Amino acid sequence: MDHADNLKRGEKGAWVSIFAYIILSMAKLMVAFIGSSAALRADGLNNLTDVVASIAVLIGLKISRKPPDEDHHYGHYRAETIASLFAAFIMTMVGFQVIIDTFSKIMTQEMTDPDLMTAWTALGGAIIMYFVYRYNKSLAASVGSSSLYAAAQDNRSDALVSIGAFIGIIGAQFGLFWLDPLAGLIVGIVICKTAWDIFVDSTHTLTDGFDKKQISRITGSIAKVKGVKQVVDVKGRIHGNQEFIDVTILVNPELNVRESHAITEQIESLLRKKYNITYAQIHIEPYE
Numbered sequence: 019m020d021h022a023d024n025l026k027r028g029e030k031g032a033w034v035s036i037f038a039y040i041i042l043s044m045a046k047l048m049v050a051f052i053g054s055s056a057a058l059r060a061d062g063l064n065n066l067t068d069v070v071a072s073i074a075v076l077i078g079l080k081i082s083r084k085p086p087d088e089d090h091h092y093g094h095y096r097a098e099t100i101a102s103l104f105a106a107f108i109m110t111m112v113g114f115q116v117i118i119d120t121f122s123k124i125m126t127q128e129m130t131d132p133d134l135m136t137a138w139t140a141l142g143g144a145i146i147m148y149f150v151y152r153y154n155k156s157l158a159a160s161v162g163s164s165s166l167y168a169a170a171q172d173n174r175s176d177a178l179v180s181i182g183a184f185i186g187i188i189g190a191q192f193g194l195f196w197l198d199p200l201a202g203l204i205v206g207i208v209i210c211k212t213a214w215d216i217f218v219d220s221t222h223t224l225t226d227g228f229d230k231k232q233i234s235r236i237t238g239s240i241a242k243v244k245g246v247k248q249v250v251d252v253k254g255r256i257h258g259n260q261e262f263i264d265v266t267i268l269v270n271p272e273l274n275v276r277e278s279h280a281i282t283e284q285i286e287s288l289l290r291k292k293y294n295i296t297y298a299q300i301h302i303e304p305y306e
Contacts, residue, residue: 026083028163031154032076035169038150039069042143053133055190057183057201058140060116064179064209065143067112068172071105071216075165078102082258092297095258096224098165103220106213113209120202131195137187144180147173162294164258168216175212179205228254228261232293236263239288245269245281247305262297263289271304278302 046062049055078101084094151173158167186201237252250266265285269278282300289295 028161028166029079031157031166035072039065049139053136055132055136056199057186058136060202060205061183067109070108074101074105098258099223106216109213116206132187140180140184144177147177223256226255261295264299266301268305
């Protein structure tokens with residue numbers, strides 16, 4: 019199965035997240051309005067932003083499946099990353115709004131006594147999101163999708179946010195009315211933190227950032243290939259969930275073209291089997 023087929027399989031995870039978030043956000047916002055819970059309202063708004071994030075992941079996966087063309091010689095894999103960056107901005111705006119609204123209620127001492135129904139709604143949402151997280155995490159590992167893996171981590175954080183809302187509402191049942199809006203404030207902070215993590219990861223990828231430890235491991239492996247006298251340079255960049263590697267090595271200057279090419283094939287096979295890297299440009303220079 020090629021990379022495009024894997025990306026198509028990954029779209030199932032995005033659809034599962036979208037449907038789960040739509041249902042949960044509608045249920046939480048409705049119950050929060052009826053049961054007067056700031057924490058559950060913030061949790062519902064969080065799920066609403068996640069609908070946008072999941073749609074962005076879905077669009078990114080669809081665009082990434084497009085083959086290379088005259089304007090995109092390396093394919094469209096970075097569409098996933100751009101979609102994640104867009105989702106991060108949306109999540110940040112909603113997160114700040116939740117923080118401002120909740121902080122205002124705390125400062126004006128606008129405390130409410132949330133209905134117990136809101137607590138069970140939050141707990142039910144946490145359980146649902148935990149199973150969505152397990153499904154997407156397994157699917158992401160199967161298809162090798164970094165954006166779907168990030169979505170799975172977001173699913174897990176949403177389950178934890180709902181647990182926090184549940185605790186805040188239960189606390190309010192025992193007279194700790196400030197605990198409910200405080201839980202809402204924490205939810206807003208978690209939304210912003212998740213958005214920041216996505217933003218940092220996306221910008222690192224778009225600016226051709228690459229894991230230094232991975233470069234070191236790849237360099238060490240290539241140096242052990244028979245015929246490689248010295249590894250001069252190894253560079254890497256990320257396109258979607260694909261790693262592109264540029265390598266410069268020194269070989270015996272007495273080798274002919276066929277023998278030198280055989281060494282590059284060994285390196286390509288090594289990178290593909292050990293690191294799942296299918297895109298490598300290998301430059302050969304004479305060893306003096």
